[in-house]
Amino acid sequence: MQRVTVRNARFQRWQAHLTNRNKRQRAGEFLVQGVRPITQAVEHGWTVRTLLYDESRAPTRWAAGLLRDVRAEKVAMAPELLAELGGKDEGVPEIVAVAEMPPDDLARIPVGPGFLGVVFDRPTSPGNIGTIVRSADAFGAHGLVVTGHAADVYDPKAVRASTGSLFALPVVRAPGHREVTDWLSASPGVTVVGTDENGSADVDAFDLTGPVLLAVGNETTGLSAAWRERCDALVRIPMSGSASSLNAAGAAGVVLYEAARQRRAAAKGA
Numbered sequence: 001m002q003r004v005t006v007r008n009a010r011f012q013r014w015q016a017h018l019t020n021r022n023k024r025q026r027a028g029e030f031l032v033q034g035v036r037p038i039t040q041a042v043e044h045g046w047t048v049r050t051l052l053y054d055e056s057r058a059p060t061r062w063a064a065g066l067l068r069d070v071r072a073e074k075v076a077m078a079p080e081l082l083a084e085l086g087g088k089d090e091g092v093p094e095i096v097a098v099a100e101m102p103p104d105d106l107a108r109i110p111v112g113p114g115f116l117g118v119v120f121d122r123p124t125s126p127g128n129i130g131t132i133v134r135s136a137d138a139f140g141a142h143g144l145v146v147t148g149h150a151a152d153v154y155d156p157k158a159v160r161a162s163t164g165s166l167f168a169l170p171v172v173r174a175p176g177h178r179e180v181t182d183w184l185s186a187s188p189g190v191t192v193v194g195t196d197e198n199g200s201a202d203v204d205a206f207d208l209t210g211p212v213l214l215a216v217g218n219e220t221t222g223l224s225a226a227w228r229e230r231c232d233a234l235v236r237i238p239m240s241g242s243a244s245s246l247n248a249a250g251a252a253g254v255v256l257y258e259a260a261r262q263r264r265a266a267a268k269g270a
Helices: 009-016 021-027 035-043 061-069 079-086 126-138 156-161 177-184 225-230 248-269
Strands: 002-004 029-033 048-054 073-077 095-100 116-121 143-147 171-174 191-195 212-216 233-236
Touching (some): 009 021, 009 079, 029 156, 048 061, 061 095, 073 079, 116 248, 126 143, 143 177, 191 248
Parallel strands (some): 048 073, 116 143, 116 212, 143 171, 191 212, 191 233
Antiparallel strands (some): 029 095
16 A cells, blocks of 8 residues: 655646646546546446545445455545545545546447437537536437547546546547548448538437437537538527527537437337
8 A cells, every 4th residue: 555645746746637638648547536437437447547545534335345346556645635636625535536548549439320429529618528428428329529629538627527427438539520531431321410500400300310420519619611511411409599509518418319319219110
């Protein structure tokens, strides 16, 4: 067992993972905070490199199980230091996990006859990434691709906002639309559907029962010109209030729900 009770080099490395994307990427690891996200990471077989735990109190059954069963380095930490890595003003967490990043390989996302995927183009908010991951998981999508110059999938805000779904749903970063197009070329028949307030069809009138990749644009500027050109169709969400549009995460949730609804209806009618 190792102990960290001062702000030594190891603590500073983990502390940097809270805010420094480049250091997270170079280390190939990120922090996981919260009972459900840590549980999901373990249950879905992610590699946990280190479990940091509060040395000042007896562990609960959940924490004791992790410390006993997970093959990872265990580090006892002074509570005031662990509180900093917990990232929220809710006292000292029992455990913070340090997880290994998986490869950014589009092959991690399975594409088949019932494929439903999401691409998020140049998102600026890590919270929106996490929210879309959560919605995609909830409505049966098979994966999310984040393209372009974007917020980090492994930012603690994104990981927390996904409430553990990041570990259940393949999420891959790609430079742009070309890499995604090359990936889809091996699976012909996937319809790329973009969301846009000026789309040519209402989403509830558009057939989303086949293989679909939903393209969601940047929170401020929407889909890039390259992604608009790549889309086979642009759909809009009909609205009756004074708002002209939803934010990116909200729009993605609505369209994912509609795709799931249509697919349930088609299955019942089959």
